[in-house]
Amino acid sequence: MEKFQERRFLKKEILYLPNDEKNLVFLVKHGRVRIYLAYEDKEFTLSILSPGDVYSTHTRAFIQAMEDTTILVTDVRNFQKIVINSPVFGLNIVKVLGDLLKSSFTIINSLVFKETYLRLAEFLVQAAEDIGIPVQQGIKLELGLTTEEIALIVGSTRQTVSVFLNDLQKSGILEKVNRRTILIKDLKKLQRIESGF
Amino acid sequence: MEKFQERRFLKKEILYLPNDEKNLVFLVKHGRVRIYLAYEDKEFTLSILSPGDVYSTHTRAFIQAMEDTTILVTDVRNFQKIVINSPVFGLNIVKVLGDLLKSSFTIINSLVFKETYLRLAEFLVQAAEDIGIPVQQGIKLELGLTTEEIALIVGSTRQTVSVFLNDLQKSGILEKVNRRTILIKDLKKLQRIESGF
Numbered sequence: 011m012e013k014f015q016e017r018r019f020l021k022k023e024i025l026y027l028p029n030d031e032k033n034l035v036f037l038v039k040h041g042r043v044r045i046y047l048a049y050e051d052k053e054f055t056l057s058i059l060s061p062g063d064v065y066s067t068h069t070r071a072f073i074q075a076m077e078d079t080t081i082l083v084t085d086v087r088n089f090q091k092i093v094i095n096s097p098v099f100g101l102n103i104v105k106v107l108g109d110l111l112k113s114s115f116t117i118i119n120s121l122v123f124k125e126t127y128l129r130l131a132e133f134l135v136q137a138a139e140d141i142g143i144p145v146q147q148g149i150k151l152e153l154g155l156t157t158e159e160i161a162l163i164v165g166s167t168r169q170t171v172s173v174f175l176n177d178l179q180k181s182g183i184l185e186k187v188n189r190r191t192i193l194i195k196d197l198k199k200l201q202r203i204e205s206g207f
Numbered sequence: 208m209e210k211f212q213e214r215r216f217l218k219k220e221i222l223y224l225p226n227d228e229k230n231l232v233f234l235v236k237h238g239r240v241r242i243y244l245a246y247e248d249k250e251f252t253l254s255i256l257s258p259g260d261v262y263s264t265h266t267r268a269f270i271q272a273m274e275d276t277t278i279l280v281t282d283v284r285n286f287q288k289i290v291i292n293s294p295v296f297g298l299n300i301v302k303v304l305g306d307l308l309k310s311s312f313t314i315i316n317s318l319v320f321k322e323t324y325l326r327l328a329e330f331l332v333q334a335a336e337d338i339g340i341p342v343q344q345g346i347k348l349e350l351g352l353t354t355e356e357i358a359l360i361v362g363s364t365r366q367t368v369s370v371f372l373n374d375l376q377k378s379g380i381l382e383k384v385n386r387r388t389i390l391i392k393d394l395k396k397l398q399r400i401e402s403g404f
């Protein structure tokens with residue numbers, strides 16, 4: 011570990027900007043770090059790193075401290091030597107990159123199907139207002155509609171609607187209780203999608 | 208290597224579909240493999256794997272043989288053990304995932320700025336027709352415009368235009384010769400962008 015340099019950052023501080031000149035690898039020692047893509051008026055969070063997670067600086071993403079954070083930094087060459095000696099570091103970066111890749115695919119998905127997604131979110135928000143039953147964990151929607159029928163309503167395909175519902179389930183926004191019943195667990199997030207991300 | 212199973216695929220055959228049930232890791236032994244995302248009418252190639260490259264089956268991407276291909280397959284748990292013993296496998300999958308992540312960021316970028324990108328591609332194709340000088344490597348555009356001035360024309364910012372031009376340079380479509388001169392190396396690809404990917 012002697013080749014690592016310790017660096018400290020305050021909450022909200024930017025650790026690295028996109029395409030930072032130096033190609034470094036860092037390990038989170040304390041704190042939490044957010045990896046995100048930012049465009050003129052949009053932000054996409056890709057991942058949140060915890061202590062033990064490893065990431066590199068030389069990407070298109072912004073890297074920000076979510077709380078007071080300490081990282082251990084080294085250059086890529088040294089990191090490769092470390093992986094050869096302690097393969098568990100390699101497994102960790104594989105996990106982090108896998109998570110980032112998964113988030114990226116979700117973002118690509120939502121951008122490709124943006125119009126459909128907006129209509130679907132709008133449909134669910136409207137249904138929550140019209141026929142939603144407040145329950146302990148959120149709002150229960152007894153839609154009485156199959157995925158195919160929802161797809162017809164929003165002008166899409168069964169497959170796209172199904173991917174979208176799975177995405178919403180994975181992000182904790184809703185839960186598919188059974189074929190025709192949906193539990194909305196986070197209406198606010200759904201409304202945020204409906205109003206254009 | 209004894210825990211790997213060998214599998215053969217013909218050119219164009221699909222190795223794995225998105226979200227394939229089993230969580231497997233494979234190593235390309237012979238041939239080339241394309242990783243891509245496909246939507247109703249769009250396809251995005253994320254990466255092309257060569258012999259020695261390692262990837263996993265349990266993602267949102269399609270995996271297709273570009274030529275007759277042989278892969279060695281194992282499950283994720285066994286792969287983790289292999290990485291612990293042969294860390295060079297870990298480094299390889301880090302490289303593959305890093306490349307995939309980079310492509311994903313480029314795709315996200317192009318989707319977020321789709322309108323701007325279309326206008327920029329249109330501007331460059333038009334300029335090639337109007338003032339392009341055929342040279343050995345392609346079509347030379349002596350635009351006499353800075354990135355800022357191009358941004359004004361297409362209704363965007365200097366930064367976005369600059370990212371777009373860098374992307375086009377990385378994909379081999381054009382080359383920035385100097386501040387005001389661009390060499391278009393692949394007009395057909397540029398026209399394909401202009402006509403909506």
